[in-house]
Every structure is written in C-alpha cells, then in structure tokens.
Amino acid sequence: MLDVSLRHKFAGFTLDAHFTAPAGVTVLFGRSGSGKTTIVNAVAGLLMPQTGRIAAGDWVLLDTDRTIRLKPHKRRIGYVFQEARLFPHLTVRQNLAYGAWFAPKSAPRESMSRVVEMLGIGPLLDRRPGALSGGERQRVAIGRALLSAPRLILADEPLAALDEARKAEILPYFERLRDEVSVPILYVSHSASEVARLATTVVALDAGRVVAQGPAHAVLGDPSILPTGARDAGAVLTARVARHHDDGLTELDAGGLPLFLPRVRAAPEAQLRIRIAAHDVILSRTRPEGLSALNILPGTIQDIRAGDGPGTIVALDTAAGRVLARITQRSAAAMALEVGATVFAVVKTVSVASGDIGGGAKRQS
Amino acid sequence: MLDVSLRHKFAGFTLDAHFTAPAGVTVLFGRSGSGKTTIVNAVAGLLMPQTGRIAAGDWVLLDTDRTIRLKPHKRRIGYVFQEARLFPHLTVRQNLAYGAWFAPKSAPRESMSRVVEMLGIGPLLDRRPGALSGGERQRVAIGRALLSAPRLILADEPLAALDEARKAEILPYFERLRDEVSVPILYVSHSASEVARLATTVVALDAGRVVAQGPAHAVLGDPSILPTGARDAGAVLTARVARHHDDGLTELDAGGLPLFLPRVRAAPEAQLRIRIAAHDVILSRTRPEGLSALNILPGTIQDIRAGDGPGTIVALDTAAGRVLARITQRSAAAMALEVGATVFAVVKTVSVASGDIGGGAKRQS
Amino acid sequence: DEITVFAAASMTNAMSELEMQFEAATGHDLVVSLAGSSALARQIQQGAPADIFISANPDWMDRLEQDGLVAADTRFDLSNNAIVLVAAGTDAAAVTVGPDMDLAGLLGDGRLAMALVESVPAGIYGKASLESLGLWDSVAPQVAQTDNVRAALAFVAVGEAPYGIVYATDAVAEDSVTVVGTFPPDTHPPIVYPAAAMAESDNPLNQSFLDFLRGAEARAAFERQGFVVVAD
Amino acid sequence: MTDWLGPAEWQAVALSLQVSFWATLASLPLGIFVAYALARWSFPGKQILNGIVHLPLILPPVVTGYVLLLTLGTRGPVGSVLADWGVVLAFRWTGAAVAAAVMAFPLMVRAIRLSIEAVDPKLEQASATLGASPIWVFLTVTLPMALPGIVAGTILAFAKAMGEFGATITFVSNIPGQTRTIPSAIYAFLQVPGGEDAAVRLVIVSVVVAMGALLLSEMIGRRVAARVGGA
Amino acid sequence: MTDWLGPAEWQAVALSLQVSFWATLASLPLGIFVAYALARWSFPGKQILNGIVHLPLILPPVVTGYVLLLTLGTRGPVGSVLADWGVVLAFRWTGAAVAAAVMAFPLMVRAIRLSIEAVDPKLEQASATLGASPIWVFLTVTLPMALPGIVAGTILAFAKAMGEFGATITFVSNIPGQTRTIPSAIYAFLQVPGGEDAAVRLVIVSVVVAMGALLLSEMIGRRVAARVGGA
Ligand SMILES: Nc1ncnc2c1ncn2[C@@H]1O[C@H](COP(=O)(O)OP(=O)(O)OP(=O)(O)O)[C@@H](O)[C@H]1O
Ligand SMILES: Nc1ncnc2c1ncn2[C@@H]1O[C@H](COP(=O)(O)OP(=O)(O)OP(=O)(O)O)[C@@H](O)[C@H]1O
Ligand code: MOO
C-alpha cells in the first residue's frame, strides 16, 4: 500500500497528484507530458518535490511536513528508466550484477540466469552497452532493476522500445513479479493492453492531475475518463481455468459461462484476469449460429453511451461480469438496442489476445 | 527508388541486407537486434559499412567498389533517431530551425508553424530539451528532421515513445509526406498497425538478413514470413471513398463491396488503403443477420494454413481483395472449412481502427 | 663526515672543483647547494642546515649578520671579480671604458643587457660603474635587465643586444661575444663573495673548510675559473 | 591607492594585464584548433604535436625562454623572418605576451581538449545528418557544448600568464613599461633584503586579479551549464 | 650511458623521478576529492577553496616557494608542528615533493574536475536507485567514468612536477641527493660558463621522461575511452 501525494511546480507545468497504490501493479496511464515520469522520479527520490508525502505503511520515503526525505539509495527501488541509463563502462553482466552488490544479504533475490534467459540477453553478457541495439539496451535495463532485490519496482515505459513478440515474452515476468514476489510495481505505460494485463490499479493522469484511479476494469471500462480516448476501452473479467483441450485451447469458466482462449500456461482452477477490448465485441440480438467465434456471452444491456464519433459504448451485464462493446450508432439504431434488452456478445477466441491475459492474484504456475 | 545493399560485420553480428525501396514509405520491420538501426545508420552515412552500395538512381550515396562515400552532411537526410538526440544547448525552437539553416535555399520546405502545431509542441518552443518529457523530446526530434528539407527521411521507431492518441495525430503527417511531398521514407517500426498504415513496401529483417520484402499487403499477409509472428498478420485492401453518411460513418467501395468506417477525412472518390487484421475477422458459413457488425464480405476460401498454436489462418478471395482471418482450428473443424468453400467474413466497422487507415497513392485531403 | 655549503649559483664551477679537492684532501663529504644568494639567505633565516654560506652579494651576508646568524669572526671576503663590457660577435672593436666612452652611441637603438640593476649583484655593480662614469642617465632607458648575469650574456651572445655588462668570469667562456672593455675596479664597490660559517652550525669541519677556502689549492681553483682572489 | 603602489608598480600591473589578456586571446583560436585536432582526429605525428604542446610545462621556464630567444629572437630562424615582416618581439610587450602564451598553452589545450572529448559524438552526427558540414558541426554543436571547458581553459591560461616569469625574463628581459610584468617586479624585489613589503603588495594585486578572473569563469561556467541543463 | 651523464646528473634524474612520482601519487586522492567537491557540491567558501587551489598557478613560483618556506619550514607555524611529529620537509626530498605537488595541484584538479563534470548525473542517479550510497556511486560510476580525465590530470601533474623549479629551489634549496632535481641541476649548469652542454643533456632526459609519461597517458586514455565506447 503506497500512498503518494505530490505537489511540484515546473516553469510551465504543475504536478498535483494524489493516489494510493495498493499491492500489485499500479499503472500510471496518461498522455505524453502528463507527469508520469515526474511522479516516478519523485518516488525514486531523484526529484525532491516541493511538498508531498510518499509512504508505504510506516515506511516513509518522503514527508515534507516532517522533513523526511529518504535518500534514493536507501529506498531500495528497482527503477527501469525511460532511457535505459546503462553504465557504459561496465559490461552487460556487470550492469546486471550491479544492484545485487548493494542489496542486503537477506533480501530475496532473482536468479541471474533466469532473468538473463527470460530477457534473451545471454549472448550480450560480455558486451558493453555502446554496442547494443535500442531494444537490447532496454532489456538489460529491466534485468538490472529486477536483479537489485528491490522493495518497489518503478518501470517507466519499459517495453516501449520492444517488438510485440519480445513484449509478449517479458510481460509475464512482470506478472510473475506481481503475483509471486509481491513486490509492488509502479508502471508507466501508454498501452491499454499492457495496462489491462498488468494493472491491479490504474491511475489515469492528465496535465499533472489524477483524473481517475481505481481497479483496472473500472478505469478502462469508462471511456469518458480514459485520457487516451475510447479506443482503449474494454472490460477486465476474472475467470477460472476449467480445463485444457487437446487442440491447444484453454477453456475458462467465467461466472458459469465458457470462454475459450489459446492455451494459457496456468493450472486448472487458477484464477485469470482477461481483457475483452470493447472494439473486439460484436453484438447480436439472437444467438448467432455457424460463426467461427467460439465465445458467446448472453447479457442484459445496462448502459448505452454515445461517444464523440460515430461510435457507442454498450455495457452489458453478463454472468461473467460487465462487458463493453464498441459499435456504431447506426448498428445500435438498426438493432433497436435499449437498456434492459437481452443481447449476445460475440467475442472471437483469438481476439482475446495473449497480451490481454493476466494471472489473477492466486494464479499458480 | 533507393537501392540498398550492405554487408557489415560486428563482433557478434553480421548484417547482410539487400533491398530496394521504391517511392513511398519503406518500413524496416524486425525484432529487437535484427539490424534495423544499423541499416538506417549506413544510409545516413553514420556507419561506413565494410562493403555496400546505396543509391537512388544516379544519386549514389555509397559505393565501396567505386570508393564513393558521401559525407553525412551531403546526403540531405532527415533522420529521426531512436533516442531523440536533441541539441541540449539550443531551445526547442532553435533545434527545429537547425536543419533549415543548412538546406539549399531552393529546397521545398515545411512551414515551421504547421509542423509545430501538428506535433503539439507550441508551448515548448522556448524550453531546452533538458526540461522535456520523453515523448515531447521525440516529437521535437521528428519536427527537426521534417524541417530540414530532406531528400530522404529516416525514422527509427519515431513513435515508440508516444501514446496512442499522439501516434494517431502524427501518423497522418508521415502519410502526407509520403503522398504529397513524395520524399522517400525509410521507417523502422515494431508495430504492425503502423506498418500496415504507412508502408508502401515492407522489408522484413531477421538476424541481419532480409527475410521478406515486397508490398505491405503481401508481406503482412504471409504470417510465415512475419518475423514478429502470426499476431501481426492481416490484409491490406484498397478501397474508394463512396460517400460520407450523416451518422459519422464513411462508406467505402472495395471492389463493389460496401465497407463502413468511422468518418475518414478524405474526399469522395479518394483511394484509401485499409488494413483488416486477421484476428479481427470472424467467419460465418451463412450470411449472418442481426449482428452489430456492418461489414460482411462474402468470399471463397483460397488457403487454410495451421499455425504453431491453436490457430489457423484462412485466406479468402473476396471482391474487395484477399482477406485473412485468424480463427481456431476447433472452429475451422466445426465449420468444416475447406479450400473452395464460400464463407462470409464479418468485420466490425470499428475494428478497422483509424490507425489502420491510410491514404492511397492518389489520396487527396 | 659531511659539511653543507650554501653557495651562490655563480660559483657553480668553482665549487665543483673545490668539492673534489676537499673530499680528496680530507675524506669528508662536501655537500653544496647552489641557488640565488637571496634564496639561500632566506632559507638560512628559516633554519636551513647550512654550515657555510658563500654569498655573491654582501648585502645578504650583512643581513644574516644582523640577524645573528653568522658565527662570530668567521666572515671573510673570498674572491674577486671584474665586470666587463661585452659586445656581440667575435671581432667587435675594443673600447676604452671611461667617462668619455660613447656607450649610447655604440648602442644606437640597441639594448644594453645587464642583470637586474637594483637587485642582482652584477647589475648593481654595473649600474654603480656607469653612474660613477656619468654614463648611466644616457643609457638607462636602453637597459634590458635579466634575472641573472648568464641571461644577460645570452642576449649578447645571440645578438639580441649589441652590448652587455657581465662578470669577467662569465665572459671568458662564451665564444660568440667579445670582451671590449673592463670597468675600472674603482668605479664600483669591490666585487666580493663573502663567506662565513653559520651561527647555528656546530659542525666541527667548519673551520677546516674555511681554512681550505683560503688555501692555495682553492685559490688556484678560483683563478682557473677567472676569479681574482682577494688578498687578505 | 596610488600611494600604496608606486607608479612603477602600477605600470607593471597594467602591463601584466595587457600581456596576459593578449596572450590568452591570441592563443585561443590556435588552442581550440589544436585541442580539437588532438581530441577528434588521428593523424601521423599526433603524439609529437601533443608532446610539443606540453613541452613548456615540462621544461624549466628558463629553458623555454632560452629556446624562444634562440628561435624568435631577431637573429633566430623564425624571428628574422618575422623581423622582415616588421614584427619584432624582442624586448617588446608583444614578446612577453608570446612567452606567456607559450607557457600557458598546454594548460589551455588540455582543458579544451577534455571538454571537446566530453561532447557526445552522437550529437555531432545528428548535426551532420541535418546538413551541417564538419566546420558547422564544430561551430554549432561542438564549440558551444564545450564552452564551459573553453572558458575554464582560457581563464586558467590567463591566470598562468599573469604568473609567468622565468620564460618571460629570459626571452624579453625586464624593461619597465615593456616587459616588466608583475612577476618580474616581484622577483626583483625579492632579490634584495627588505624588498618583501613591495613584493607582497604586488602579490596581493596579482592574486586579486587572478581570483577575479577565476570567479568570473566559474560564473560563466555555471551559467552555461545551467543553460545546457540536465540533458 | 653512464659516461654521457655523470653520477651527479644521474642522481638528479633519479631524484626527480622519485620526487615527481610521490608528489603526484600522494596528491592524487586529495586532488580527486577537491575536484569532486568543486564539481558536484556547493558549500560556503567554495570559491575561496577554488582560489586557493589555483594560487600556485597564479603566483610566480618563487613566491609560492617562499610562502612554503615561511609556513612549512622548520621555523614556520605548520613546519614546527610537523617537526614535533617527526616530519621534516625542509631541505629534504619530501619537501621537494611537497613543492612539486603544490605547484602541480591546480593542473591536476582542473583536469579531474572537468572530467567529473562531464559524467552524466543521470548515470549517478541510476546507481543510487540501485542502492549505491554516495560513496559507492562515486567509486563505481563517477570515478571509472572520469578515469580518462584523472589519468590525464595525473600525468599532467607528473610532467609539471618534473619541470618544477622555482618553488622547489626557493623552499628546499638545491642539495645534491636531497633536493637537486633535474631543473635545479639545469639551473646550476646554466649559471656558469660552459655549463650548457650538461644542461642540454638534462633537458633531453626530462623531455624523454615526460614524453614517455604523456604517451602512456594517451594510451591509457584511449583504451579507457574505447572500453566505454560510443555509449
Ligand atoms: N558497435 C557494435 N558492436 C557489436 N555489435 C553491435 C554494434 N552495434 C550494434 N551491434 C549489434 O548489431 C545488432 C543489430 O543492432 P541494431 O541496432 O541494428 O538493431 P535494431 O534492429 O535496431 O534493434 P532495436 O529494435 O532493438 O533497436 C544487435 O544485435 C547489436 O547488438
Ligand atoms: N525540468 C523541467 N522544467 C520544466 N518543465 C519540465 C521539467 N521536467 C519536465 N517538465 C515538464 O513536465 C511535464 C511532465 O513531464 P513528464 O516527464 O513527467 O511527462 P511524462 O508523462 O513522463 O511524458 P512522456 O510520456 O512523454 O514521457 C512535461 O510537460 C514536461 O515538459
Ligand atoms: O646566483 Mo647570484 O646571487 O645572481 O650570483
């Protein structure tokens, strides 16, 4: 439970942000220049805000009222910077080992070899950062932070420089950190799918102020408060792994409704969080037949909200939870949708992309 | 028409790439560390490859056989670096104006005010780069390159640090450059939607070698050669703007088939390129009724190719062109799909996200 | 045993001959520190471990005496020297040094190279001579002063200055200058190198070294270097 | 004030300022050029150039002065050529300035070179891609970014020039109003018993001047650094 | 070889190396400390410290030597205290080393300070977030990244120490085997007729030694820079 309350004025920008980051991953979400890096720097102790308080329980990192300002090196933070910041005079291996040096002997540690393998940086270990590509640098930076046995991880767009496949490989690691190591993570991202997958809590920022905060499904489910617009709206559901099928699909049980996903590496009975983007949902008045889509969720319309464009967000109450569909106003009219009506949400199995699957709090792997 | 042929050895990496970049945008696409930045640096003249030739017609930038090695400043290249590289001692305004200084007076120029407005950096003009956020820095870097009146633009993941909304604002500018200014653009990207939207040509790289090159629709349509995997497969179609409807939709004519999109800023009769991601397509054996999806394309199955996971890519021949659908093998079996069968592709209007719409070669705006 | 002598740097050659002779004759070690007389005197004031001081400048020896740093009854004037007028080149015409000498005319718009006329002994003596000959005022604006005699000699040797005033001992060894005249000894205070034992030194060798300095061997050595040894 | 220092001393102070100022200013372009060449180029004889630049630092100043006298004196190989062009250094303040410049040169070059080496070549590359020829890259990127070091090096050289004595007096003697700088005057005072007071007064003047220059350079350096910011 | 230089000259060469080596080595830690303080801290009196460090550069060396004589000499306020502890500098090679160190100190500090200022504070921040206390940040990031400048500054100081003369001879005189360094020996030779040849031989020795040191520093600097690469 990290309480953050900050006020800081730059020449042309004022940060005035207050939020609480519970256990798990708190994603700071907001447009370029909205103050995300500034907040993260304040938590790391690299920026001393004019006034503010940052504390996790009785571990007080900063309290300008009581003039407590913990030095950065006493904060035990693993910070993945927006721009790598590798040590140019050290090899990749030495960069990775750097933080472990300073960590208390008793601190729980990641194994170097595991992190190296996960990040795919084995062949780079003896090089120096000068001879790495942009993405390689960022992967090493992630490894360096993870290996410092931190009490808190700060990650400022750690995956922005990576390709989709690499992202898909590294994201689960952050999930594992969240679920197993229980290190709180403050994560800056522009990407709704990253947010949905990782976030326990989302803090949406705009021009230095918190415009929304809450559980991922609440914030992402409300397009009106999403600073990045309706394109990122979607629902986050919790489901239980029912069984794995031989054809590579995993069947989930979402409040009694079956949901099919490409094989998920999770044991039966595990709880998963999945994201269904609003723009991936098709609605039908009747139960559709002969479609390639495997997932059909019946539900009742709770809310219809027209957006600024030609779109409408329709919120359904299904047995699996609240599901959002982004459809055109034309279709809504043609289908005579109204609150209370029963409709079927058609979700393509594969549209529940793996990037949107996250392990729930109790997931075992 | 830029011919690039390069061979260069680093300690642990060999680049051996040959490709031709026709007019328009050529996207270098490939995983982290595959050699994209190395190629771009060679074109810019910052890396002198051991052997190679780079030429656009009789404008020879490099020819190691004839020992021609044009100096970087003679190449008139607008290079947006992977890491901004703004001049820290100059204000944002001075950074932007820097290249114009050196450009021949006769060179066609962008207007500063237009670029500033497009990039949303008006309020930053009198600041220095030290006081900018990561995304702000990258936007200024884009502006600086655009304003240098270049004969060739190199962009190394220019949008990676930007949020979706900002990306959506800046992408059209690159499109406009491609279409109106007819400056050839070599563009490095990890993002399939950026690729689909911008690319005239795609050059797919893996481990320093070109594994595929060709028009965007061909490369992106073939998941087997996509270095980033099937997740990025999709079809790129060309369509004509038919009319704009009052409810905010634009109707396209794609080979006689109507396609509805959220309002596109393009005059009727304009040619558009649109992307339909394979995972956004649902197949149906019968023409579906009562669905919220407005776009239904009848077609004949050309090809069914099982992927490595539980998925299958089904290629349809429709009047609009080749369309790809990524569905589960289970559905394919259940629906008894086979080559030659007639099926209906259901495409959600809004799933053709604006990020996937691109102006065709003759687009007017 | 060992005895430490602080000697004016212009004695360098003479001292190295004396060193060999003394060591050969007595089997003792002679340690010679060579620097400007002013530096040596100040060091002695600050407690330098000098047993004997040989100054090029009587003023500094006077100063040490006032400070009570000179052992009673050990000071004597060691050797003598002359100052000469040198001209650039090997075949310069001799001039008669006297009140009628047209030094300003000889110089033309050239410079007269001298050691610092207010503070370095050779310069002080040279200025005194010129003054007593009544020539000083006519040449003063053309004097180029240096921090030591050798530097003044160098100006003449390279032809930068047509004339210079230096010690006779310096002039003999320089091939590219000609001694064109010698200043009469009565035009300047006697050029002497006072030597004395230091009050704070209790080195038993002091007296024997001072005696050695006065001896025939030392005298011969000084004369070989061009000094004129002061008669007791 | 005028009582405190006699007119001769004031003359020495003014001359020292003049000599140091011109010594520094005139050697700055060459200093920057040499520093750049040593920092960024590789060419045959680079180490020799580097060595020559450093010689005045290594040699006792008297030796340097003597070498200057032999080469730049009116009869010297270089000096005679200069004399034909009407440039006479011997016994002139200009010669004092040359001596001071030569002695201060290694310090200036070292400082400038280090700060040029610290300029990120990636920024120079960016400048080149934007169309700047090497000379423009240098003028618009390298030079302004190395400015703190250039200022530091210049002031250091100025301070050194203010203190230079051995080479100056050996090369151009000690002529009031022409070549009697503060250090020469101090030296003269220190040679005679009782000259300490006058020497101390001149020491104070030169300390005050040099400290002022240092403070100025710190201020300029800080302002430049602030402009460049944490980027 | 032994014929070429007499035993007394060899003694001077050996002594100069010894004096310069220890002068440089012993002042290095303090030099790094002061350079760091000037580069990264702000504290009252910073400009005064900066000024004091630069004094030996500004003052004629004779004055510096005289000040050393007055303070560190056996009768001086500091020297007498040191003498009580059994540390005698006056007229010993240790004193020569102190004089050389004091004269070389500003050069060392300047070079080190510039290279410390060139270390990107963002890397130091990264180090701190990884748990390194300020001293470890310094040891593991600042110091190694500033290494080229530290090497440069050290060699510069060594070269200066090899050439130092005025302060040395004024402070600790010119005693063979104790304080007669190469420059002092050269001085003595230059004071008398016929000493030029021996002086030239010693000049050659000191040039060779200092050039060797410079070359070494260039090589080390280049190797370090290559290691750090274009990052
Ligand atoms: N100077 C160098 N020495 C050795 N290897 C190098 C050097 N520069 C780059 N490489 C290697 O060359 C490969 C290609 O690098 P490049 O920067 O072109 O990759 P990239 O495709 O741009 O990757 P990214 O998307 O991560 O930026 C990488 O494996 C990198 O480690
Ligand atoms: N030192 C500074 N002086 C003045 N303004 C600053 C300074 N540092 C940051 N800013 C401004 O503060 C705002 C927030 O910056 P911050 O780096 O926190 O943004 P961000 O949300 O991380 O953006 P991005 O996604 O682009 O990295 C920006 O508008 C930026 O220009
Ligand atoms: O060294 Mo002296 O004191 O000029 O003869």
Ligand SMILES: [Mg+2]
């Ligand atoms: Mg940021």
Ligand SMILES: [Mg+2]
């Ligand atoms: Mg790259």
